[in-house]
Amino acid sequence: SRVLIIGDFDVDGATATALFMRGFGLLGYPNDKVSFLVPNRFEFAYGLSHELVEEAKKWQQHLLINDDNGIANHDGVAAAKQYGWDVIITDHHLPRETLPNADVIVNPNCVDNDFPSKNLAGVGVAFYVLLALKKTLQAQGWFDQFNQKALPNLTQLLDLVALGTVADVVPLDRNNRILVEHGLKQIRQQQSCVGIQALFEVAGKNFQQAVASDLSFACAPRLNAAGRLDDITVGIHCLLTDDFNQARMYAKQLNDYNQERKIIEATMKDQALNTLAQLDQTLQANQQALPPILCLYDESWHQGVVGILASRIKEQYHRPCIIFANSNETAESPTQNELEQPSSVQIKGSARSVEGIHIRDLLAEINRRYPDLIPMFGGHAMAAGLTLDRVDFSRFKQILEAVAQAYCHEDCLTESLYTDGALHAEELTLKVAEMLRYAAPWGQHFPEPLFDGHFIIQRKTVLKEKHLRLELSPVSDTASNKPPNNTNRVQGIIFNTDVTQWPSEQAQVHLLYQFDVNEFRGHRSPQLMIKKRL
Structure with a gap:
């Protein structure tokens, strides 16, 4: 059977996709039977959308495996099932009350899932799926045909698990720390994929001294930049190649994307801070405080950078922040057709939160009260994504601030600094x-x-x-x-x-x-x- 991996356009999704591709190869599945497809954020909605299913028909596959996405894609799964495809969802995002009609759903956060490690990233879920698959194949005698002395060692993929886990900022509980530390050991011992080594090189970092912060600040931003500005596929190819010269070429391209991202981000941040400063000044003049959650939209902003901007604003003002941009970067101004049918124009938002305010649950509460307002949303406690009709932005912002007044406790909006004291x-x-x-x-x-x-x-x-x-x-x-x-x-x-x-x-x-x-x-x-x- 032909297998198509449906990934996500961030580092967690990219590493999970590369892990499945490499993992299937290690387990002996023919390379020409496995492909991957990641939606370009400027052309498709997040995850397995109906439009992506139409694109996937070109691969003539029999099995779809979603990594780091799918738990909220009811329509996409239904469309895939209509074509007779089997669908497996591997995800870690929080599920809604009803689940997509997939053949198999693997998500540690589903109510009936008793897997003890609930904080896995998408790449962590993919890793455990491969471990279970290896065990099943071994029981069925699959590996006997290869006449190998030893079974495939899937722990060699832990470099990818470490990178995706750290980049997705999931809680480093005991299990995740074990996965990350073993992955870092492989990187330090030059046993990682050459793509990670090339990313360290282009960032001017020594992989032999690698620590988790190097994955956060050297590797992850460069991979993410491709998904933010163009297409994460180049990043996945960087993680899949075994040719170091090719990996260097991909890493150089990713580094160029990252430099461009920094310029775009700086411009957007200046605009956002100016807007907030003016708002703060107006509110102070009327003896009012900033709202408990900040929500901004500008038609000139780049949708690939809204997540970073939301993080920066959240850090500066210590309150949740949602930043919106047009769903297509070319749609800076509405066309005549869009003016006549304004609900056809959508904007995409990226949310970041502070400790104590569960941003995905806040969006779920709004969706419960106003089911017609948010066409799509998903995420977890500290980060989420959503889509709105552009004409609904003002209404959404008003509702968001009203719901947040009761949802966000004042203590959560007051920054407290806890230190380990002074070093002598x-x-x-x-x-x-x-x-x-x-x-x-x-x-x-x-x-x-x-x-x-x-x-x-x-x-x-x-x-x-x-x-x-x-x-x-x-x-x-x-x-x-x-x-x-x-x-x-x-x-x-x-x-x-x-x-x-x-x-x-x-x-x-x-x-x-x-x-x-x-x-x-x-x-x-x-x-x-x-x-x-x-």
Whole structure:
């Protein structure tokens, strides 16, 4: 039978697709019988849409396997079944009350699923499906035909599991930490796919020193950029090739996408912050506060970058944020036909939330009260996606803010900083930085240690007008007013900051930071990764 893998256009979906493709090969399934299809976000709706099913007919497959999507795609599954295809859904997103009519649904978050690890990413679900498939094939004697001394070792795919798990920011519970750590070990030992090695190279990172944050900040943004701006297929090819020169070519292309994404994001962020600043000023003049949830739309915004922008706004204002853009980036202005039939024009939104406010449940509550308002939505506690008719945006925003007033507790909207205290001057060493670095993987619900302390700025260097490198001397003991320890200096860096707001050299500052290792031209040194000035 021909098998078609239906993926998603983010890193979790891309790694799950690559994992299924590689996994089927390891299990002995003919390569010419397995293909993949990932919807381009500018042409198709999320997941297995009715339109994607029509596109999938070209592959003449008998079996559809959805990875990291499908749990909300009732219409798409129904369309696939009409063609006589078998449909397997492997997903981790929260299901609605009714499930699609698929032949098999594998989702640890379904009510009747007793799998204990509920926080798996989509790629984690795919990995366990392959493990179960291997066990079944072994029981049926499938591997006897290959005359191999050993069974296929699927743990060699854990590099993909680690990358997708970290990139999707799922909680790093005990099981996910095990999966990520084993995947990182493979990367450090040069046993990962060459595509991941090429991504480390183009990012200027040493894969032999790989930690979870490298997956978050070096690999994931480059893969995601392809899905945001064009098509994630190039990223999947990067993860599938076994030719390092080809992988380098793909990685270079992904890096170019990421540079373009940064430019687009910066423009959108400036526009959004200006809009919010004006709103804040108006509300303050009327002695009103910002709404508990922020919701913005601009017809010029790029739909591929709305998720990142929502994250940035959420971090700055510490409240949930939903950012909308036109569903097709070319539809910046409505056509005459769209003006006559405005409900035909849709916008896509990306939501990000803060701890204590379950954004997917909030959307579900709105959908329960106003079932005609949101054509499609899905997600989980901290992130979600949705589609609206453009004419309904103002109505949706009004309803959203009203429902959020009762749904969002004030405590959740007040940022609280919990730190591990201060590191003493004698602890600001490379040994301690390395100890913290390799006690990882750190991540969601298992955060990297966060410290705060007082320092004297000895030297200040501005980088690219928005980053700041500092040479710092720790203040030995602020309680007893001991003098600064000028003999023990440490480097610090903060990214994307307003450099004009920082004091001059010799000033004392109170910093919130993580302690890490900086590697430059083979030289390793301790460095404060500064999060903010307190």
